[in-house]
Amino acid sequence: MDPRVSVVDKRLAGIERIIAVTGGKGGIGKSLTSSVLALTLAQLGYKVGLLDLDMSAPSAHVILGIDGIFPEEEYGIIPPEVHGISFMSICYFTGDEPAPLRGEDITNAMLELLAITRWGALDFLIVDMPPGIGDAAMDVIRWLKRAEFLILTTGSKVALVTVKKVIQMLQELQKPIVGVIENMKMRESGLVRDELSAYNVPLLGAIEFDMDLEDKIGDAAALAESTMAARLTEIVIQDPRFKLSQN
Amino acid sequence: MHEWALAEAVIEAAVEDARKEGMTRIREITVRIGELQQIELDPFTFALDEIIKLHGELLQHAQVKLEDEPAIFKCRVCSTEWHYQKASLNEAEGEAIHFAPEVAHAYMRCPRCKSPDFEVLQGRGVTIQRITGLK
Ligand SMILES: Nc1ncnc2c1ncn2[C@@H]1O[C@H](COP(=O)(O)OP(=O)(O)O)[C@@H](O)[C@H]1O
Ligand SMILES: [Mg+2]
Ligand SMILES: [Zn+2]
Numbered sequence: 123m124d125p126r127v128s129v130v131d132k133r134l135a136g137i138e139r140i141i142a143v144t145g146g147k148g149g150i151g152k153s154l155t156s157s158v159l160a161l162t163l164a165q166l167g168y169k170v171g172l173l174d175l176d177m178s179a180p181s182a183h184v185i186l187g188i189d190g191i192f193p194e195e196e197y198g199i200i201p202p203e204v205h206g207i208s209f210m211s212i213c214y215f216t217g218d219e220p221a222p223l224r225g226e227d228i229t230n231a232m233l234e235l236l237a238i239t240r241w242g243a244l245d246f247l248i249v250d251m252p253p254g255i256g257d258a259a260m261d262v263i264r265w266l267k268r269a270e271f272l273i274l275t276t277g278s279k280v281a282l283v284t285v286k287k288v289i290q291m292l293q294e295l296q297k298p299i300v301g302v303i304e305n306m307k308m309r310e311s312g313l314v315r316d317e318l319s320a321y322n323v324p325l326l327g328a329i330e331f332d333m334d335l336e337d338k339i340g341d342a343a344a345l346a347e348s349t350m351a352a353r354l355t356e357i358v359i360q361d362p363r364f365k366l367s368q369n
Numbered sequence: 370m371h372e373w374a375l376a377e378a379v380i381e382a383a384v385e386d387a388r389k390e391g392m393t394r395i396r397e398i399t400v401r402i403g404e405l406q407q408i409e410l411d412p413f414t415f416a417l418d419e420i421i422k423l424h425g426e427l428l429q430h431a432q433v434k435l436e437d438e439p440a441i442f443k444c445r446v447c448s449t450e451w452h453y454q455k456a457s458l459n460e461a462e463g464e465a466i467h468f469a470p471e472v473a474h475a476y477m478r479c480p481r482c483k484s485p486d487f488e489v490l491q492g493r494g495v496t497i498q499r500i501t502g503l504k
Contacts, residue, residue, distance in 0.1 A: 127382070197373040
């Protein structure tokens with residue numbers, strides 16, 4: 123018997139809201155959005171954690187410019203606080219070496235992080251989900267029982283075809299969906315609204331395609347000033363779905 | 370001392386299982402310690418004892434039995450099998466693997482064909498082998 127699953131709930135017990143950022147495909151901005159959302163919430167004064175669960179291609183540390191730090195050991199491991207965010211990723215352990223992980227290895231590595239990381243008290247834990255609805259994503263959905271899902275799409279039919287499947291699956295599993303954000307918006311179009319109208323999911327807003335975003339990667343202060351941060355701040359402040367229960 | 374976190378997982382899982390099985394007392398928990406994770410036994414057993422003390426009736430007389438499980442790897446490319454001693458890891462690599470055994474794939478290679486695509490046949494980490502008790 124694998125003892126680790128049994129302790130996951132206990133590790134997450136001090137967290138008020140777990141927001142898992144997902145979407146159909148790779149490359150639609152899950153990692154950027156998770157990282158900038160975590161920054162935004164931290165700037166608004168919330169206690170925030172960020173967990174990168176993309177074991178094959180962890181990238182939140184690159185986005186936030188996190189390098190040369192290692193978690194402390196204390197009855198488990200304590201995620202280091204960087205830019206006001208408690209940050210955990212497999213990157214602390216793999217360094218820059220390529221680590222080819224099979225499905226079972228990915229499951230094991232994610233579960234190990236969930237079992238040993240002590241987050242303490244947080245308002246929000248933002249989870250950068252493994253892409254799609256494969257083994258890894260299904261594991262996370264099963265283990266993070268209290269997770270609420272923030273779904274990213276782009277305004278392209280190619281992204282939407284898979285996003286619809288993600289939404290349908292989450293709804294079948296009766297998982298809460300915070301809403302959908304359209305990322306990399308390039309023009310006005312009703313496509314996202316029309317394609318998703320049948321699913322009864324809140325459309326939270328859109329983040330424009332930002333030509334200058336690339337220059338801000340690795341620089342948390344610059345990212346906090348990006349249009350992505352501005353849009354996410356609007357969404358978080360205006361949308362009642364981001365309120366904590368006590369406020 | 371991250372052994373504490375793993376010890377906590379063992380006890381949580383044992384309690385969960387005992388409840389499911391309708392046990393009123395756990396007598397013995399047999400835990401397998403996979404070699405790859407290089408668990409430090411002193412802090413691990415210390416943690417188990419301390420955590421057991423925090424629980425009531427159910428665990429009052431529980432004994433934990435530890436069994437070593439040697440790590441064996443098998444290359445998916447050339448089918449070579451090898452043991453942990455062959456891996457020759459430095460301290461930092463061993464430490465990283467201690468926290469997340471899967472990162473062995475970053476630091477170990479098949480001794481014959483150098484492939485990183487190998488399977489951990491046994492001895493990955495901490496598992497519960499058996500729980501006995503009274504109903
Ligand atoms: N709104 C945006 N404007 C411009 N580029 C973006 C935007 N969102 C994401 N990107 C870029 O798209 C690429 C993929 O984003 P990423 O967050 O890694 O996607 P995912 O995690 O979903 O695979 C990155 O290079 C990122 O900088
Ligand atoms: Mg990503
Ligand atoms: Zn080989």
